[in-house]
Amino acid sequence: MSRIDAKVVLLGKNYVGKTCLVNRYIHQRFMPYQITIGAAFGSMKEMVDGKPLVLGIWDTAGHEAYESITRMYYRGAVACILCYDITDKSSFERARFWAGELTNTEPKCKIYLCGTKKDIVDDDQHKRQVELSMAQPLARDFGTELFETSSKTGENIDSLFKTIARDVVQQRTSDTKKHEERTSRDGFILDDKTRQRGCRLVACSLS
Ligand SMILES: Nc1nc2c(ncn2[C@@H]2O[C@H](COP(=O)(O)OP(=O)(O)OP(=O)(O)O)[C@@H](O)[C@H]2O)c(=O)[nH]1
Numbered sequence: 001m002s003r004i005d006a007k008v009v010l011l012g013k014n015y016v017g018k019t020c021l022v023n024r025y026i027h028q029r030f031m032p033y034q035i036t037i038g039a040a041f042g043s044m045k046e047m048v049d050g051k052p053l054v055l056g057i058w059d060t061a062g063h064e065a066y067e068s069i070t071r072m073y074y075r076g077a078v079a080c081i082l083c084y085d086i087t088d089k090s091s092f093e094r095a096r097f098w099a100g101e102l103t104n105t106e107p108k109c110k111i112y113l114c115g116t117k118k119d120i121v122d123d124d125q126h127k128r129q130v131e132l133s134m135a136q137p138l139a140r141d142f143g144t145e146l147f148e149t150s151s152k153t154g155e156n157i158d159s160l161f162k163t164i165a166r167d168v169v170q171q172r173t174s175d176t177k178k179h180e181e182r183t184s185r186d187g188f189i190l191d192d193k194t195r196q197r198g199c200r201l202v203a204c205s206l207s
């Protein structure tokens, strides 16, 4: 698959289950731990309103030693799956850290908060360290819904990626509409730099 329509990146502390999430989605299989070094790439085609959308998915390394490398991978991403492990409170704190980074450097990247390993908590409620009441307000801040997933059972994984694909298409449709409105209003297209230059020129000729 050579054409990529949208870049999606997975971020989160090591061992939260990022690689397992991608493997479940793309290959429908569940894996034992294999540390990710640098990053791994996969792609998957989703259908939105009968049209194909190819997601290019970057699975990053969660270990703090790879933090600077991980930063290289979220540039240009339109969506981030920000993972924490429901059974590990420290991973939720780490998710907050990445949320801050992303909001500063890639403000257009939409963040989808994802609590992993739901099956463990379904088997034993005492293992839960991150309550829904902790995570939901953060997801609301991102303007997205909260996903709790299990890569072991596959629960909620397809719906997470389908939501991302649908949102990407909606956003692009809305951007195109805005662009067309601007074009028909101005008569021709000016990019932002040309607009600024044009404004400065008018200001000069008046003075
Ligand atoms: N029970 C259960 N275990 C999971 C789940 N997802 C991941 N795991 C286990 O958690 C461990 C870590 O999973 P990975 O997907 O490799 O974690 P990662 O976030 O990619 O880790 P790094 O590559 O080091 O950043 C593995 O032993 C997985 O089998 C899940 O949904 N349920």
Ligand SMILES: [Mg+2]
Residues within 6 Å of the ligand: 018, 019, 020, 034, 035, 036, 059, 060, 061, 062
């Ligand atoms: Mg990994």
